[in-house]
Amino acid sequence: MTIYNILGTINAPQSDPENPTPALYSPPLKQEPLKSALTLSPSDLFQKISKGPSTKKTFNLKKFEQQDAIKTLDFMNSHLKEWLEEPAGWSSLDDGREVRRIRGKEHRDLPRTLTLVRENGQLQNAYLHFNKKNEGDVQEGSYNKVKIVFDLITQEWAAYRTIKSQTPSSLIDANKQALEEIRLQNTFKGPYIQSVHASGQHIKKDNETHVWSLQPLAKLDAFYWTPQSELEVASFAQHTILALKELHDKGYAYRDLKSENILIYPNGVFKLTDFGLVTPSGELGLCGTPSFLYPFQRTDSRTDDLWALGLLVGEKMKDHLRSHPCVPPAPPPPCATQVFSYLKKVEKHSDFDLDLWKKEVDQYRLTDQKEPKPQTLEHVIWSLLKKKPKKMPSLENVLKEVNQILENLKNQKNHTSP
Structure with missing residues (x-):
């Protein structure tokens, strides 16, 4: 059988006892x-x-x-x-x-x-x-x-x-x-x-x-992924923000945001994984990956996620530009460029020395860039990398800007398509 x-x-x-014919089974x-x-x-x-x-x-x-x-x-x-x-x-x-x-x-x-x-x-x-x-x-x-x-x-x-x-x-x-x-x-x-x-x-x-x-089973994690366009970076940012919003709206902080913890599926969806360090937002102890650490004073650990989000978007923006240089050549975006250089330097550190991290932030001028043009990924990065949490935008406002960036990029793509 x-x-x-x-x-x-x-x-x-x-079978119906009054009907000897067995009932058909579908x-x-x-x-x-x-x-x-x-x-x-x-x-x-x-x-x-x-x-x-x-x-x-x-x-x-x-x-x-x-x-x-x-x-x-x-x-x-x-x-x-x-x-x-x-x-x-x-x-x-x-x-x-x-x-x-x-x-x-x-x-x-x-x-x-x-x-x-x-x-x-x-x-x-x-x-x-x-x-x-x-x-x-x-x-x-x-x-x-x-x-x-x-x-x-x-x-x-x-x-x-x-x-x-x-x-x-x-x-x-x-x-x-x-x-x-x-x-x-x-x-x-x-x-x-x-x-x-x-x-x-x-x-x-x-x-x-x-x-x-x-x-x-995911296709791969975002650490091994190189975006093929700015539109892909914006989609990556949007999905990551929506995942973080699930946690933040319920009073939790993720606290270990990095590309290795974001999975990519064949349908182009990015998903947040590895919830081992998630805590209520009021818990302020240091944890996570040192290179994505927020080294300044804060009263809510969701601030850590906003800072790490700025670094993450900058990292992926630079990954895209390194593999797909602008034609004709254009000046490199300062925020994404500085983020990439900063992460390359600090990935060698493995401790949680806040003074050391503050010096590295100042050396690479992560928080001292001029304000870029709004509704660009550069502006998203710039807005999130702040020494004072009060100067950071809410996650809701970041999402609104990224949604507008996505819409603009899609319109540009439609206009340039044959």
């Missing part, structure tokens, strides 16, 4: 993606895994062989009805869904681990993990690592993030931070915030508990 037939048996309505519309995904042939699955996700990064998936695809689908065919019907083994998520982890190491016939998500008894996702050594790696930090997974239902790739093994006390702290970060991501659900598909905790064979989460 195929997986789809199993699901049809589970979901099909009972899956509800929301089950159509389920049907197409679960009838995926082993050869199609193998080809999709071999091809990998369409991102700038390549992944080591050569260890997943065609025989693994056959075994995976055969195993699901044999056990899915049992999994969906039994209540044991499932953990509840905050939104009412349930999740279950089927470890490959515990089943001889399952070559890789599966994470299943169901809602009202219906299978919504079946994430296939690539948990062999050095397989499917995305990135690895001090406390966590990220690998890719493939959803057999939606046929989409996702990112699986989990806490790394470490000392018991460090593991407890890392798990607490991960749970809080996931909670915050679920609190800020705007279109420019990295979402969480599912999350939970699993116990490894050494009885260590590790927090994990499943999130959409």
Whole structure:
């Protein structure tokens, strides 16, 4: 019996007792993606895994062989009805869904681990993990690592993030931070915030508990992205501002704004990720990446985000100009140029010496430039880089200016298009 037939048996309505003819069963519309995904042939699955996700990064998936695809689908065919019907083994998520982890190491016939998500008894996702050594790696930090997974239902790739093994006390702290970060991501659900598909905790064979989460897989992060036009820089600024506004409007500060923490998706959307340093705006302790630190006195940590936003837009504006010089040549924009030089210098510093940062700000005259022409990205940068928070514009006003810049740039593009 195929997986789809199993699901049809589970979901099909009972026959009318007064009518011996069985009722015809038509899956509800929301089950159509389920049907197409679960009838995926082993050869199609193998080809999709071999091809990998369409991102700038390549992944080591050569260890997943065609025989693994056959075994995976055969195993699901044999056990899915049992999994969906039994209540044991499932953990509840905050939104009412349930999740279950089927470890490959515990089943001889399952070559890789599966994470299943169901809602009202219906299978919504079946994430296939690539948990062999050095397989499917995305990135690895001090406390966590990220690998890719493939959803057999939606046929989409996702990112699986989990806490790394470490000392018991460090593991407890890392798990607490991960749970809080996931909670915050679920609190800020705007279109420019990295979402969480599912999350939970699993116990490894050494009885260590590790927090994990499943999130959409991005094309790349903005650190490796070079804007092809000023219009792209303006879109980047707009999406970042809208993400920050989600936090600021709820009384939170992001506090670690930098290009590495902004993800780019194939549809051209930029999303804010990594919420490990988010705090209520009244908390003023120093944290974040030193080169984006606001070194002056403030009474609200959302000021840190405004300062970092000015640096970030300046950095990306200069990235664009370095790869796409003006024709005919034009004088370099002073604000973006000074920001770029400043960041190159201060990235070598790793401490939080405020006096040192103030000297660097003065040396590169970040706050002493002449006011540029309004409704330009240069003006946005200039307006945000202020020593006194009272002189900074509100995030709402920055957004209004960026929206107008976008409209102007789009009009220019339309007028110059053949």
